[in-house]
Amino acid sequence: MNSILINGKKASQISVNDRGFQYGDGVFETIACKNRSLIYWNEHLQRLNNACSILKLAITDENTWLKDIEKIIKTHDEDQVIKLIYSRGEGQRGYKLPDPTEPVRIVMSSPMPVYTEDMYHQGVSLMVCKTPASSNSRLAGLKHLNKLDIVLARSEWSDETIFEGLMLDDYGNVIEGTMSNFFAVKNNSLYTPILKRSGVNGIIRQRIIDLAKNDNIVTQQIEIKLDKLLEMDEIFITNSLIGLCPVNQLESNRYKTGPITRHLMMKLQQDIKGREL
Amino acid sequence: MNSILINGKKASQISVNDRGFQYGDGVFETIACKNRSLIYWNEHLQRLNNACSILKLAITDENTWLKDIEKIIKTHDEDQVIKLIYSRGEGQRGYKLPDPTEPVRIVMSSPMPVYTEDMYHQGVSLMVCKTPASSNSRLAGLKHLNKLDIVLARSEWSDETIFEGLMLDDYGNVIEGTMSNFFAVKNNSLYTPILKRSGVNGIIRQRIIDLAKNDNIVTQQIEIKLDKLLEMDEIFITNSLIGLCPVNQLESNRYKTGPITRHLMMKLQQDIKGREL
Numbered sequence: 001m002n003s004i005l006i007n008g009k010k011a012s013q014i015s016v017n018d019r020g021f022q023y024g025d026g027v028f029e030t031i032a033c034k035n036r037s038l039i040y041w042n043e044h045l046q047r048l049n050n051a052c053s054i055l056k057l058a059i060t061d062e063n064t065w066l067k068d069i070e071k072i073i074k075t076h077d078e079d080q081v082i083k084l085i086y087s088r089g090e091g092q093r094g095y096k097l098p099d100p101t102e103p104v105r106i107v108m109s110s111p112m113p114v115y116t117e118d119m120y121h122q123g124v125s126l127m128v129c130k131t132p133a134s135s136n137s138r139l140a141g142l143k144h145l146n147k148l149d150i151v152l153a154r155s156e157w158s159d160e161t162i163f164e165g166l167m168l169d170d171y172g173n174v175i176e177g178t179m180s181n182f183f184a185v186k187n188n189s190l191y192t193p194i195l196k197r198s199g200v201n202g203i204i205r206q207r208i209i210d211l212a213k214n215d216n217i218v219t220q221q222i223e224i225k226l227d228k229l230l231e232m233d234e235i236f237i238t239n240s241l242i243g244l245c246p247v248n249q250l251e252s253n254r255y256k257t258g259p260i261t262r263h264l265m266m267k268l269q270q271d272i273k274g275r276e277l
Numbered sequence: 278m279n280s281i282l283i284n285g286k287k288a289s290q291i292s293v294n295d296r297g298f299q300y301g302d303g304v305f306e307t308i309a310c311k312n313r314s315l316i317y318w319n320e321h322l323q324r325l326n327n328a329c330s331i332l333k334l335a336i337t338d339e340n341t342w343l344k345d346i347e348k349i350i351k352t353h354d355e356d357q358v359i360k361l362i363y364s365r366g367e368g369q370r371g372y373k374l375p376d377p378t379e380p381v382r383i384v385m386s387s388p389m390p391v392y393t394e395d396m397y398h399q400g401v402s403l404m405v406c407k408t409p410a411s412s413n414s415r416l417a418g419l420k421h422l423n424k425l426d427i428v429l430a431r432s433e434w435s436d437e438t439i440f441e442g443l444m445l446d447d448y449g450n451v452i453e454g455t456m457s458n459f460f461a462v463k464n465n466s467l468y469t470p471i472l473k474r475s476g477v478n479g480i481i482r483q484r485i486i487d488l489a490k491n492d493n494i495v496t497q498q499i500e501i502k503l504d505k506l507l508e509m510d511e512i513f514i515t516n517s518l519i520g521l522c523p524v525n526q527l528e529s530n531r532y533k534t535g536p537i538t539r540h541l542m543m544k545l546q547q548d549i550k551g552r553e554l
Contacts, residue, residue, distance in 0.1 A: 004293055013290035016281055023424035024301030093387045095431035110370045134413040136426055137447050147425035149298035149413055154372035171416050178372055
């Protein structure tokens with residue numbers, strides 16, 4: 001069962017005049033909640049607040065968020081996905097910011113998706129989407145509510161053997177999956193797309209970059225064209241619910257779960273265990 | 278007073294799970310309603326339906342829209358702005374399209390903004406925004422609900438003597454104003470930005486292009502860099518509420534309302550009069 005709190009109160013509807021609905025004027029976070037503990041809460045809160053600064057949204061203090069989240073968590077026993085949405089709130093017609101602005105905070109929970117052991121051992125299959133990732137240097141990295149590019153990319157397949165779709169920008173640069181960040185390994189070096197104009201700077205993406213650097217794995221954020229992926233030794237994807245998952249196939253190209261992927265998967269598991277407090 | 282119909286019924290709230298709110302997964306139209314008559318209804322409906330095809334949204338038939346709109350119009354005597362929003366409707370967590378999909382149609386009205394005679398005679402003042410216009414070749418031209426770039430651009434000024442902000446993409450191409458399309462005249466030829474990767478293909482923009490061609494005015498949709506605008510003889514903006522409005526200033530550069538601008542303003546007025554049926 002799903003539960004929703006809007007500004008701390010049980011509710012399920014928002015105003016049609018909410019700018020989140022009118023313009024996608026807001027941000028969100030998707031957080032894994034395991035054993036009633038939020039995974040990487042500090043990192044999620046920091047990313048949310050950073051997005052608020054860029055979008056000129058007033059920051060809601062940590063305790064207010066946590067009080068709402070606690071209320072939701074305690075109504076469920078099983079592991080959950082906690083989604084926070086923070087919208088600009090109601091406004092009149094037109095793009096000008098409302099004055100005063102009264103942002104709306106939403107906390108909702110849904111059941112944790114089931115990920116099989118097989119996925120992590122054998123890897124998953126990816127396709128390349130035709131829908132380009134949207135570009136905007138000001139919005140790049142943020143987890144905002146403008147997701148039409150992702151919606152269209154995700155609508156390109158219904159074959160359940162395809163786990164994820166890889167998106168490129170209009171200039172042929174690999175950006176990310178529809179719900180995950182993307183990594184590749186070549187000659188023991190780690191590569192991930194630089195998110196200068198597109199993409200979401202995932203929490204796990206950043207953890208993987210940091211964990212790899214800690215272990216002296218050469219790590220680069222660079223522009224990657226699709227044809228370069230054919231030469232790669234290992235490929236994997238990351239997000240806050242899945243963690244790290246190896247990729248065994250991209251279109252017709254096959255990949256093996258290699259040593260760097262296995263090493264970083266283990267390191268991430270340890271790191272997450274250390275945070276479950 | 279504002280009125281709102283959701284799926285034909287008086288209402289003011291939508292579900293938090295509506296994908297319009299979660300992802301900006303929908304489209305809209307803003308239509309001038311003068312003397313209880315919708316200006317360029319056929320063109321607006323055609324653009325809306327075209328956007329639906331691209332976004333894989335089921336098309337709602339014309340009569341259903343018109344029945345809702347009639348209900349709203351007849352409650353007001355004065356001229357109005359009719360806004361249509363068409364969202365994907367409710368969905369579960371995740372980007373995958375809901376199956377079945379039940380789109381939500383919204384019709385709302387608000388008072389027509391006041392535009393002074395002075396604006397059309399003297400022209401208005403524009404600034405250049407720092408926020409880039411988002412780029413996505415698949416979404417270009419559509420009037421969709423992903424408007425964070427516009428929101429941020431519009432937040433850059435509060436000086437009421439500035440009427441509009443001009444937006445460029447990340448590569449320095451002039452795209453459009455925050456609420457209008459952009460035209461420039463040089464040596465009696467008409468230029469407007471080509472909307473290959475960004476921008477909204479405005480109804481008035483398209484009318485102006487057609488009216489200019491009818492009168493054998495050389496008209497080109499091209500990539501325009503900002504420095505080229507300094508050399509231009511005339512500049513104007515268009516949208517469905519304003520029609521055509523001359524620009525007398527862009528940052529510190531001054532422009533005069535020239536003969537092509539005046540000619541097209543007259544032609545547009547005639548064209549609109551012919552449509553008020």
